[in-house]
Amino acid sequence: MSVAYDPKVRTTYTDDVPRLRAAHNVLLEVPFTASLPDRGYTRRTLFIDLDTMTVKEKPITEEMIDVFTGGRGFGLYYLWHAITPQTKWNDPDNTLVISPGPISGNPQYAGSGKSLVVTLSPMTGIPIDCNVGGYFGPFLKFCGFDALEIRGKARNETIVVIDGPRGMITIEEAPEETTDSHIAAELFTHMYADGPKDFVNVAVVSAGKAAESAYMGCLNFSWYDPKRGAVRLKQAGRGGTGTVFRDKKLKALVIRSQKMGSNLNNAADLPTVIKVGKNINQEIHDHDDEQCRMRRQGTAHLVETMDAYDLLPVHNFQYGKHPDTPKIDSTVWDKRFTQGIPDRCWYGCGMACSKAADGHVVRTGPYKGDIVTVDGPEYENVGGLASNCGLFDPDWLLEVNFYCDTYGIDTISYGTACAFVMECWEKGILNAERTGGLDLTWGNGESEVELLHQMWRGEGFGVTVGKGVRFMQNLFIKNGWGDPQYIRDIGMQIKGLEISQYMSKESLAQQGGYALANKGPQHDEAWLIFMDMVNNQIPTFEDKAEALHYFPLFRTWFGLQGLCKLPWNDIEPPDNHEKYPGPEAAKVPAHVDNYLALYTGITGKPLDRKSLIEQSESVYNFQRVFNLRMGQGVREFDMPPYRAVGPVTKEEYESRAERYDGQLKDIVGVDPAGKTTEEKMALHREWRMGRYNQLVDAVYKRRGWTPNGVPTMETLKKFKIDFPDVVAVVRPHLG
Amino acid sequence: MLQVNDAPLPYEPGMTVRDILKRKNYIWRMIAVFVDGELVPKAKYDTRQVPDGADVKVIHQIAGG
Ligand code: SF4
Numbered sequence: 001m002s003v004a005y006d007p008k009v010r011t012t013y014t015d016d017v018p019r020l021r022a023a024h025n026v027l028l029e030v031p032f033t034a035s036l037p038d039r040g041y042t043r044r045t046l047f048i049d050l051d052t053m054t055v056k057e058k059p060i061t062e063e064m065i066d067v068f069t070g071g072r073g074f075g076l077y078y079l080w081h082a083i084t085p086q087t088k089w090n091d092p093d094n095t096l097v098i099s100p101g102p103i104s105g106n107p108q109y110a111g112s113g114k115s116l117v118v119t120l121s122p123m124t125g126i127p128i129d130c131n132v133g134g135y136f137g138p139f140l141k142f143c144g145f146d147a148l149e150i151r152g153k154a155r156n157e158t159i160v161v162i163d164g165p166r167g168m169i170t171i172e173e174a175p176e177e178t179t180d181s182h183i184a185a186e187l188f189t190h191m192y193a194d195g196p197k198d199f200v201n202v203a204v205v206s207a208g209k210a211a212e213s214a215y216m217g218c219l220n221f222s223w224y225d226p227k228r229g230a231v232r233l234k235q236a237g238r239g240g241t242g243t244v245f246r247d248k249k250l251k252a253l254v255i256r257s258q259k260m261g262s263n264l265n266n267a268a269d270l271p272t273v274i275k276v277g278k279n280i281n282q283e284i285h286d287h288d289d290e291q292c293r294m295r296r297q298g299t300a301h302l303v304e305t306m307d308a309y310d311l312l313p314v315h316n317f318q319y320g321k322h323p324d325t326p327k328i329d330s331t332v333w334d335k336r337f338t339q340g341i342p343d344r345c346w347y348g349c350g351m352a353c354s355k356a357a358d359g360h361v362v363r364t365g366p367y368k369g370d371i372v373t374v375d376g377p378e379y380e381n382v383g384g385l386a387s388n389c390g391l392f393d394p395d396w397l398l399e400v401n402f403y404c405d406t407y408g409i410d411t412i413s414y415g416t417a418c419a420f421v422m423e424c425w426e427k428g429i430l431n432a433e434r435t436g437g438l439d440l441t442w443g444n445g446e447s448e449v450e451l452l453h454q455m456w457r458g459e460g461f462g463v464t465v466g467k468g469v470r471f472m473q474n475l476f477i478k479n480g481w482g483d484p485q486y487i488r489d490i491g492m493q494i495k496g497l498e499i500s501q502y503m504s505k506e507s508l509a510q511q512g513g514y515a516l517a518n519k520g521p522q523h524d525e526a527w528l529i530f531m532d533m534v535n536n537q538i539p540t541f542e543d544k545a546e547a548l549h550y551f552p553l554f555r556t557w558f559g560l561q562g563l564c565k566l567p568w569n570d571i572e573p574p575d576n577h578e579k580y581p582g583p584e585a586a587k588v589p590a591h592v593d594n595y596l597a598l599y600t601g602i603t604g605k606p607l608d609r610k611s612l613i614e615q616s617e618s619v620y621n622f623q624r625v626f627n628l629r630m631g632q633g634v635r636e637f638d639m640p641p642y643r644a645v646g647p648v649t650k651e652e653y654e655s656r657a658e659r660y661d662g663q664l665k666d667i668v669g670v671d672p673a674g675k676t677t678e679e680k681m682a683l684h685r686e687w688r689m690g691r692y693n694q695l696v697d698a699v700y701k702r703r704g705w706t707p708n709g710v711p712t713m714e715t716l717k718k719f720k721i722d723f724p725d726v727v728a729v730v731r732p733h734l735g
Numbered sequence: 736m737l738q739v740n741d742a743p744l745p746y747e748p749g750m751t752v753r754d755i756l757k758r759k760n761y762i763w764r765m766i767a768v769f770v771d772g773e774l775v776p777k778a779k780y781d782t783r784q785v786p787d788g789a790d791v792k793v794i795h796q797i798a799g800g
Contacts, residue, residue: 291765308762530763530795536741537794569797577767577794578774585767586797 005359007228007338011370013183014190025173030055034164035144040102040602046145051152071101072129072559073619074147075118089122092152099147100137104562108277111564113346121239122215124496126627128239133345134221135203139257154249161254180208181220182406186231199224205253207242208408210455214466216413217242227341242408268604276594281350297330298355299379304329311503313388316419320503324392374402383501384415396445403452416498429482435461469493489642495520507533509544515640518623525552537583545698556616618719621711629729635709646688739791746787752780765796
């Protein structure tokens, strides 16, 4: 691991660009007038129908802005109007929306270049939202659009090119390029840029070939990294966005923007935006090295901490630590990542945490022998693809990480799904006959990557794994392959989406954070483990409910604006705890004030701490009603698998017997002496599920929902979403 | 006996903030330590002794996630 990897050396794939382009068949060319945002909004949406091959513009109304703000809000608004309760993810009506939000595209404040992807998820059957970096979203705004809406399905492999400087939208059949993203993104960047100097003004959205057979397909959003001379990728990972994309026979969305400038959002008050931007970047510069070291390690800095606190998922979330963790912890990635290059996924982000491992020589599959730059691994990839699967080999982790990305597979879902089948293998639920000969012993990196190759080829057991844990649970139970209760207990999915890579057994608030998240269990809605389990700052149900009200809503706000969450609390002012005692410090109030100033500086609209949360509440409650409209959105869909709540197996219990026995004695009030492990596990289950249900009661109440989890009429009115069609969905559930 | 984040920790004479962090395996860098409500500067973790019976809060700043 001490070899120096040259960040400029990699296999290139662009020799054939002229021939590939010559094979394109232009189906439609539509001129348009590019325009820049005014105070963060362009007030135009671009709508593309691949069925009818039509392109049109829609105006964005003041009411849309008032209620839905932008980003995730616009995505949900358009999806609501595009589909019916009967729509399935692979119906032509399912619409893919990309919307950057009013702050996105700002280069002064760290983390201001995100866009939100919303679509009906193949994994869950409800809307999914993903917050993603890369340049596509900001460039969409600089071409004149606050949102892009794509419905229908193309007949043949198709790309959409939005060329702002030329004022032309083109839909082309593109028969020959691979869809695998490390190549597709590079090819289309070279193909549509006006020479090498223009590479930085082109961004590509694509999904690899495995997204065609898997439900867990992700989208790759590119940006050009001039220091490496490489096209880099960020993922809209969760819920099958890439699967929907490929189902539409979209090979790529390509956008070309005018040159980046310092105020393309036409901010209402640029000096204020510059001032808060300087503050945050200075803070990162001064304190990142002593805090999270995001600039050197990205989120991989978390690995050893999660291990130390028994929070790193090991062997399908059975355990929270492993003696081999030092082989994959941040000290390894600190050396393996190329240092000295600002790895930012948008201009001006001083946090620059999008680290990359250059010079990976691919070991397997169609790209064997190629030298590639691997984007990551981030913490989730280490936790999911490695420790959770018992894999403690960084080179195999890079291999799996690379193939997940380029094939268009969500690393979080894949990691959790792999961990599930490995436990099934260990317990005899799976065997070589059932896996088509693949040995799924913990830590078998070769099998982990072979499952991906099978997804890519559309054959074998990999296709089954790519459909996700819920699909596999149903299949295994139907086939009579194991104890149904056990299969349900260890399948780490909620609402059909795989749980991300944190152990939640000892944090009731995090169990709620996962299971009560609208889209499914993704940590970007709430990460409360330290506040709850370590700091013990939210001991009562009401305290936890308050945290499960505030933090998901605060984090939702990033998705409305096109902001990255990381510069909020992966850096903090050194005097945060002096100035703000108690749990208030967890909000990082100084940064909240930065965001208020940033929002007002760009949009010209006033915002205070309360109205910030209210902006989110409109969208959050709307999304809850949307789930209801799709036949979900009530309490029974907010239940976690027991593995997320407590010990399922004797081995789990006995590995932490002191803790569990102590809890029985001190909290439950039962003397564990003389009881069998099975008896103690049953007592734990009753206690743990009981308090989970009490938490749910408290959270629903705090959120203004009924005991069945339905927003009340007062809640709809309060947050201005009492539209007739919304009320019509809710009313039958209010009794 | 000390209370560390509301959980008991046996006291040993001469115990410093650093000793408590080690004993609890609190390796997270973004922490703030309060002893009986008073914030202890990071530079004093090695030298600041904690009295028996003290209420110690080791507040881990949420990050990650
Ligand atoms: S903090 Fe990291 S992920 Fe967020 S915008 Fe900056 S570089 Fe991108």
